[in-house]
Amino acid sequence: MLVLGGCDSGGSTSSQDTLEPPEVDATNTDTVSDVVVGESPFGEEVVGVKLELTAEAWAAILAAPLDETFQQGAIEYDGVRVENVGIRVKGNSSLKSVADSGSTRFSFKVDMNEYVSGQKLLGVKKLNFNNSFKDPTFLREVLGYEVATWLGLPAPRTTFADLTVAGTHLGLFVVVEQVDSEFIERTFQDTTGDLYKPEPPAGGLAYTGDDALTYTGLELKTNETTSDHSAFMALLKALDSQDAAMIEASLDVDRAISYLAMNAVLTNLDSYNGPGHNYYLYEEGGRFTVIPWDMNEAFGAFNCGCDRTGLVEYPIDEPSCGRLSERPLLGAILDNAEWRAAYHERMRAVLDGPLAEPGWSARIAELADRIRPTVQADPTKFYSETLFEQALTQDVTLTGPMAAISLGLGAFAAERGASVRAQLAGTTPSTAATDGACPSNSPNPCGDGVCDAFETANPQACPRDCGG
Structure with missing residues (x-):
């Protein structure tokens, strides 16, 4: 990974015959292991997973969780075991909240390649185990990615795990595929392109100059030593120009429309629409595709300072937490009549497709039935x-x-759906005329110049009010 701009990086699967990994020097990351082969780890049932760590390694993690340092251990995934893997905790606000609370229910990242180059578990190099921070249903992330996949977006696969770490049973976690080289091989034909994970301020995709190294928060995940960043700079210049032909040459516009329509319908604000993060960009033949990421706060769980009414009625034609001018990708789509119409039609498709009743409630019930026994037995669940x-x-x-x-997943989807339909029909406003603020949120909405209690606790929600 190359971090540009000086920003620190922040059906059940059946048991397979395992290949014994070699003895590995933990300091040597050049050893190439045999690949553990088998079915996909993303099945239809809750899988049992053990992350094995020595007492010393677990103590080191607990002593400094915010460091997010890898420790060497092993993973046993539905009976498939891989040694010499890297295990660390992960997260942003969720990580700090768990650390401050004294809980050990962290989210975890497991990297099969941290100590053994080329090593895989069931075809993947990395897995994420997410703790469902702020989601008592455990379903937001899974449902969000299902909508993304339905729309034809390249999206991570998910499943559920009953997780034990260092001998301690932690309970139900959401397993999420990592967006990495294996993901690219699965979802794209050309696997040689640049993969970026933008973070603020670069994540807003505003053009500020020709030198990619000055874009703080821009992380290059592939081609770290060979990319000249010319394709990325062409994208920023195209968005800055708002020229349709230039944008189409640098961006998969159709998938970008799907991504933004999904964020609007699901009020998925912890995304490009909000702080300007939680997405990837992959370049294929000079054109970038948006890949959604970290959807655990979809369906209004990340509120950008809005109250409930503001989230339900979030304006579809001004769907940013701040100034629309600070989100040129949104501006490009909304300012082009043809693309704006496609954006509106894509929202209708979501409402008439995965969010339509009775299918939506049935899907929630199906997933809830699947995980309910594990939720009931979960000794560390937040709720x-x-x-x-x-x-x-x-x-x-x-x-x-x-x-x-x-x-509530059911109630919110119904109310949000009704609001979006009314906005599409023109019977209620589709813009707030408040430069990205929620008109219903008072007395201190985003953009009023007051750094209120919510904005202090959530500095990315409205950086312009808190001097960010």
Whole structure:
């Protein structure tokens, strides 16, 4: 990985015969292991997973979780075992909240390549185990990626795991595929392109000059030593110009429309629409495709300072947490009549497709039935079984480090769907005329120049109010 601009990086699978990995010097990352082959790790049932660490390695993680340092261990995934893997905790605000609370229910990243180059588990090099921070249903991330996949976006695969770490049973986690070279091989024909993971401020995709090295927050995940970043700079210049032909030469516009329409319908604001992160860009033949990432706060869980009404009625033609001018990708789509019409039609397709009843409620019920026994047996879950059941359909109040109102998946989808349809029909406003702020959020909405309590606790929600 190359970090540009001086920013620090932040059906069940059946058991397979395992290949014994070689003895490995933990300091040697050049050893090439035999590849563990088998079915995909992303099946239809909750899988049992053990992350094995020595007492010393686990203690090192717990002593400094915010360092996100890899420790050497092993993984056993539904009976398939791989030694000499890297294990670390992961996250941003969720990581700090868990660390401050004294819980050990961190999210984890497992890298089969950290100590043994070329090593894989069931065809993947990395797996993420997410703790469902701020989501008592455990379903937001899975459902979000299902909508993305339905729209034809290249999206990570998911499943559920009953996770044990260092001998401690932690319970139900969401397993998410890593966007990396294996993901690119699965989803794209040309696997030689540049893969970026933009973070703020570069993640807004605003053109500020010709030198890619000055774009703080821009992480290159492939071709770190060979890329000249010319394709990325061409994309920024195209978005800055708002010239349709230039943009089409540098961007898969159709998939970008799908991505932005999905964010709008699902009120997925912890994304490009909000802080300007939680997405990847992959370049294929000079054109970039947007890849969604980290959708655990979809369906209004990340509120950008909005109250409930503001989230339900979030304006589809001004769907940014700040100034629309600070999100040139959004501006490019919305300012082009043809693309704007396609964006609107894509939202209708989501409402008439995966979010349509009775299918939406049936899918929620199906997934809830699948994970319910594991939720009930989960000894470290952030929320009670009662909140799990209630949050499937109705709003619930969360307390503790994740204090918030969690919008019920069923109720929110229905109300949001009605609001989007009304905006599309022109019977309610589709812009807020407040430069990205929620008109219903008072007395201190985003953009008022006041760094209020919410914005202080969530500095990425409205950086312009808090001097970011």
